[in-house]
Structure formats: structure tokens, C-alpha cells
Amino acid sequence: MEIVDNKLVLHSDRPDSQRKIANILTAARCEFFANGFSATSIEAVAARAGVSKVTVYSWFKNKENLFGEMVKAECSQLRENFVVDNLEGSSLRDILLFAAHGMLDFFMRDEMVRFERMLAAEVNRDPKIGKYFLDNGPRVLSGDLNNLLHAAIERGEIQSEDVDASAEMFAGLIRGRIDLFLRYGHKITMTKEEKQKWVHRAVDAWLLIHRI
Amino acid sequence: MEIVDNKLVLHSDRPDSQRKIANILTAARCEFFANGFSATSIEAVAARAGVSKVTVYSWFKNKENLFGEMVKAECSQLRENFVVDNLEGSSLRDILLFAAHGMLDFFMRDEMVRFERMLAAEVNRDPKIGKYFLDNGPRVLSGDLNNLLHAAIERGEIQSEDVDASAEMFAGLIRGRIDLFLRYGHKITMTKEEKQKWVHRAVDAWLLIHRI
């Protein structure tokens, strides 16, 4: 194997190697999530991946490179997690309720909370890291949401002077400060009913603001 | 000097010592903000404070203790930075506008963004750290906001079935996802007018939701 321009090049495509690379990335994710960049050791990653330290170094240039690749891999999975389907035939309210539930579940996951915690700290070190995340997470959501809203406006179901601001309001109403409390360690437990109530309240409030 | 129960005890109150302790805390703030916990060295803190390493260790038990004290000091200043006054004689709308502006300015400060970034990462290591912040920041705001809203409800100016949820909505509408984009490194520049517009939109939306 060889590393050119920070990207790894395989000379042969052994399934074994692929598996090992995947294991290393998974292990790295686990360690970096738990300890952050500085406090994570390559040795620990190698051990967790069931691989020798040298193997890690032969597939990844160094610690920074490993971290970057891990974040990239993680971000490319973000997209898949919140899909706002158009749900043809549903009412706008139902679509928004669906999207809102998706959002809430998405960012309240323990995984996500830990990911964001860890990521935040690394932005100082390397701003690119933050951009990966924004581009693959929040900005994708913005896009989907904007399409949804534009379509609804076209159909005359709602009105808005500023679609971007409306999308931000939607996100803001759903989030409240839940993310903030979660990030700083306050355990928030919402029953299915509470979640339902929260989402309904937010969506209905948003609709009220944007009613014709 | 002596350290008992993780708190430092002075045997004499030299102004010199007080100054040095303050310097160390300031330097620690600076270093920790920039590098996070693990990547910050005590030596660097000492150097920045213009103090010997031994002096740091004689006032603070160890790195963890220094970090904790720094966060405490920082948090105790939070309260002073955002005040939600009742502003006797003003209309509810004006009060809310004032509070909203305060909030926005507060969490958009570069300082605050960096503080939150750094803090988030350390919550895994020590959950107490996050609690300091929540208790001195967001929860104080919740309290002030709740009082404000209760009073307005008493006066029959607005209605709400759930004041806590209404307060969260208010915060959510003001924040949108500004904090999120800032945290991950996207520079958001708002002119005075844009800020004005944003705040007005949010407050009016909130009032619409809560009108009698």
C-alpha cells in the first residue's frame, strides 16, 4: 500500500485489507468519540481494531489523517440518517411532523451528542473538520427543508417572506435548547408521548406563524 | 499555602499572591480555550502567567483541578453578561426584544463560542464541568425568562399552557441554528440591521403563537 496526497492507494484489493481498514476506522471512531483527539492513542485504536500498530500507520499517514478520515466516513453516513421523503399524498402538517420527529430523534441520539461534543473541540485545531460536518449534516437538512417549504408556498399552503429564515425557525422550534442541555451532560428523557407533544406544539406553532 | 478538599487555603493574604492566582487562571483560560484539556501543558500556562511551574502546582492541586477552577471562575461571570430585566414601564414586546438582543449578542460572541467548544469536549471526562455551565448560564436564563412570562400571563397579555415549553420556544426561535453554525466554524456576520430583523421576526412570531 502507499499513501499519495493523503489518500491511500491499494496495490491489490484484498477483502481482508478492506475489512481491516473498516475495523480501524470503527475503532478510531470509538476512541476519538470517547477521548477526543489528543487523548486518543494510536495504540489503543490498533488494539481495539485487532490490528497491529504498524498496520494502522501503513493505511493512514498519521494521527491527524486517521482522525480526518474517520470524520469523513462518519459524515458520509449522516446524509442517510435523515431523509425527508416527500410523502406524496400527505398533508403538509403530516410531512412536517414526520420531518420534525426525524430531526429530534437524529440529534438526540447519544451517539450524535458525543460526536458533536468531540467535534466541537477539534474545530479550533482544524476548521476543515467543522466544514465536513456542516456540509454533510445541517446544510443537507437546510436544502431538503427549503425544497419542502418552497413547494408548499407554490401550492399556496403557507406564506413566507424569507424561506431561509422560516427554515431556521422550524429547526429552532424543534430544537429549543434540548441539544444544549444534552451536550453539557443533562440527561433528558422524553417519553414517546412527551416527544409527540413537543413536536406537535412546535409544528403547530410554526404553521400558525406561516398560515395564509 | 495548602490545599484542603481541592480548595486552596491561603496562610496570608498577600496581594501579590492574589494577583498571581488571577494570572494563572487567565493564562489557563487562554491555553485551555485554544488547545483543550489534554493538549494544554501546565508549563505553557505557567509561562503565559509569568510564573514558575512550581507556583502553579502550589496553588492548584493538578491539571484537572486547575481546569475545574478555571471553568468555575468563567461560569461565575456568565450571569453578569446577560440580564433579562423586567424594564418597568416598557411593553412586553419591547422587553422581549431587549432580552432577545441580549441573548443573541451573548452567545454569538467569539469568546462564548470558543468557551462552549472547549467545554463540550471535556464533559465526557468530567460531567460536573457541564453542570457548572448549565447552572450558571442556560438555567439562569430559564429562570429569568419564566418569571417574565409568568408575570405577562398574570397581566393577561399572553397565554400559554406550558410556560417552560414557551420559554424553550423563545430561546429556540432566537437561536435558530446560528449557534450550531458558529460552533463548527462557519463565520456568520450579521449587520445591525440583519440582527434587528432577525430578532423582530422571532419575537413577533413568538408573540403570535402566544397571543390571547
Added chain:
DNA sequence: TTTTATTTGTACGTTAGCGTTCATTTTGAT
């Protein structure tokens, strides 16, 4: 079977940082 890529273990050299010790010096209070 032979060849080539990949993996491993072990051992290095190196650096950085934690936290301590100690002898010496500075400083403020009485």
C-alpha cells in the same frame, strides 16, 4: 509453486509532559 503484497511483533529513538524535590531567593508583615 513461486512471487508479491500485506501483516505482525518487537524493539527503538525521541519527545513531551506530569508532578516532585530541594536549595536558594524574594517578599511582606510584625
Added chain:
DNA sequence: ATCAAAATGAACGCTAACGTACAAATAAAA
């Protein structure tokens, strides 16, 4: 002026981790 608290600098032991070198082993492909 005296004395105790506080600060300094330099050295030390220790540990953890980065990244590398190399010889031996393994496994796939030809």
C-alpha cells in the same frame, strides 16, 4: 530587623505516546 510564607529555577524520575525500522510470518494471486 526578623521571620515565616511564598516564589523560583533547575534537576529528576517516570510514563505515555509518536512514528520508524526490520526481520519473520502469512496469505493471496500468478
